[in-house]
Amino acid sequence: MPHAPGPVSRALREAPPDQLVEAADRAVRSALDASRTDVFIADYRISGLWPVLDPELPDAGFLACHTVAQRCFSSQQPVADTDERGRCRLYLPLTVWGERLGVMLIELDRTPDAGTVERAADIAGDLAVALRAADRETDRYRRVRRRERxxxxxxxxxxxxxxxxxxxxxxxxxxxxxxxxxxxxxxxxxxxxxxxxxxxxxxxxxxxxxxxxxxxxxxxxxxxxxxxxxxxxxxxxxxxxxxxxxxxxxxxxxxxxxxxxxxxxxxxxxxxxxxxxxxxxxxxxxxxxxxxxxxxxxxxxxxxxxxxxxxxxxxxxxxxxxxxxxxxxxxxxxxxxxxxxxxxxxxxxxxxxxxxxxxxxxxxxxxxxxxxxxxxxxxxxxxxxxxxxxxxxxx
Structure with a gap:
């Protein structure tokens, strides 16, 4: 599927550094007709992945996400998790120049085809570059990364x-x-x-x-x-x-x-x-x-x-x-x-x-x-x- 990731890249460039994840959420919902997104960031010890958009996610929901997200983070490959009703959670590595930052979650009401996965991976790549640059301007993502002082x-x-x-x-x-x-x-x-x-x-x-x-x-x-x-x-x-x-x-x-x-x-x-x-x-x-x-x-x-x-x-x-x-x-x-x-x-x-x-x-x-x-x-x-x-x- 031919695509132009320009609108998402533009949304990330125009967003304040502490609002990148919200900007990506809006852009992905529009571009891929997604029902939900989140970003999980690896902590300093790389012992876990922690949500940015929904830090109060109930434990059961977080653990269900975390297991598949960890598999995506370790393999550095997209991982799809589809339920019995055909709804799909697509996990994509957030990586820039080999630096593993975390994982992006995109929830869809359908099983994505190869073109949709490729487009989602491009968006995750754009977000990873933006997140790395934003670390110089905001503490938000570093706060998620640390689990203690x-x-x-x-x-x-x-x-x-x-x-x-x-x-x-x-x-x-x-x-x-x-x-x-x-x-x-x-x-x-x-x-x-x-x-x-x-x-x-x-x-x-x-x-x-x-x-x-x-x-x-x-x-x-x-x-x-x-x-x-x-x-x-x-x-x-x-x-x-x-x-x-x-x-x-x-x-x-x-x-x-x-x-x-x-x-x-x-x-x-x-x-x-x-x-x-x-x-x-x-x-x-x-x-x-x-x-x-x-x-x-x-x-x-x-x-x-x-x-x-x-x-x-x-x-x-x-x-x-x-x-x-x-x-x-x-x-x-x-x-x-x-x-x-x-x-x-x-x-x-x-x-x-x-x-x-x-x-x-x-x-x-x-x-x-x-x-x-x-x-x-x-x-x-x-x-x-x-x-x-x-x-x-x-x-």
Missing amino acids: LTMAAEMQWDLLPGRSVAQAAFLLAGQLEPAYTVGGDHFDWSVDGDRLTVTVLNGAGSGLAASLLTAVSVNAMRNARRSGGSLTEQAELASDTIFYQHRGARHVPTLLLELDTRTGRARAVDAGSPHLLRLRAGAVDRIELEQQLPLGMFAEIRYAAQEFEVAPGDRLFVVSDGVYAAEPAGREAYGGRAMARAMRSTRLQPATEAVGTVMRELHAYHADVDLRDDAVVVCLDWRGSAGHDGGWQR
């Missing part, structure tokens, strides 16, 4: 993040911070520029607001060098000098800097401290051994060297902070000893966006679901190969 340190960390996932034909990248509502200094950052993907993971020093401030200085120094055309080593060196001349060696930040040529799979890395780099290939998890150099900010004028290694199509790379690798709850062996590798192997058939959650859930289970004693970061990168698919390789 953030600490000041966590507020700063989440605002500093580039997102929680990003995708192109050649790769899928995702990351997660825990404990989501109280995280202090652990952090990740990334940037996509042509065929170059840059990823940094910081094992934040200290706790609370002081840790988040140190991380913010480190991340922005590396961004400053990167945005000025600086190499991976220059990014590390500017951040290190900035931290040292502010704290004179009393504070430092273990950091892993990684750069991947998404065309060839050639990777370069600077291991400035403790984050661990692991590879899942053919069902086996192996640590990629790098020369461990001094953490950022330990001494003045530190010079760093980058190492190179190859990534094969279908490879999955994990970067984890010490809060994951070295976690030793209740006197047990470190999570990174054996349990972490088992968790990583169990993600073999999951996309990177689901894999980070699996590793984190297993970490919580390893702690017997008590609060984590240290910040934890998991970043997962799948390189599909220059053709943009994994060609059937098994991890």
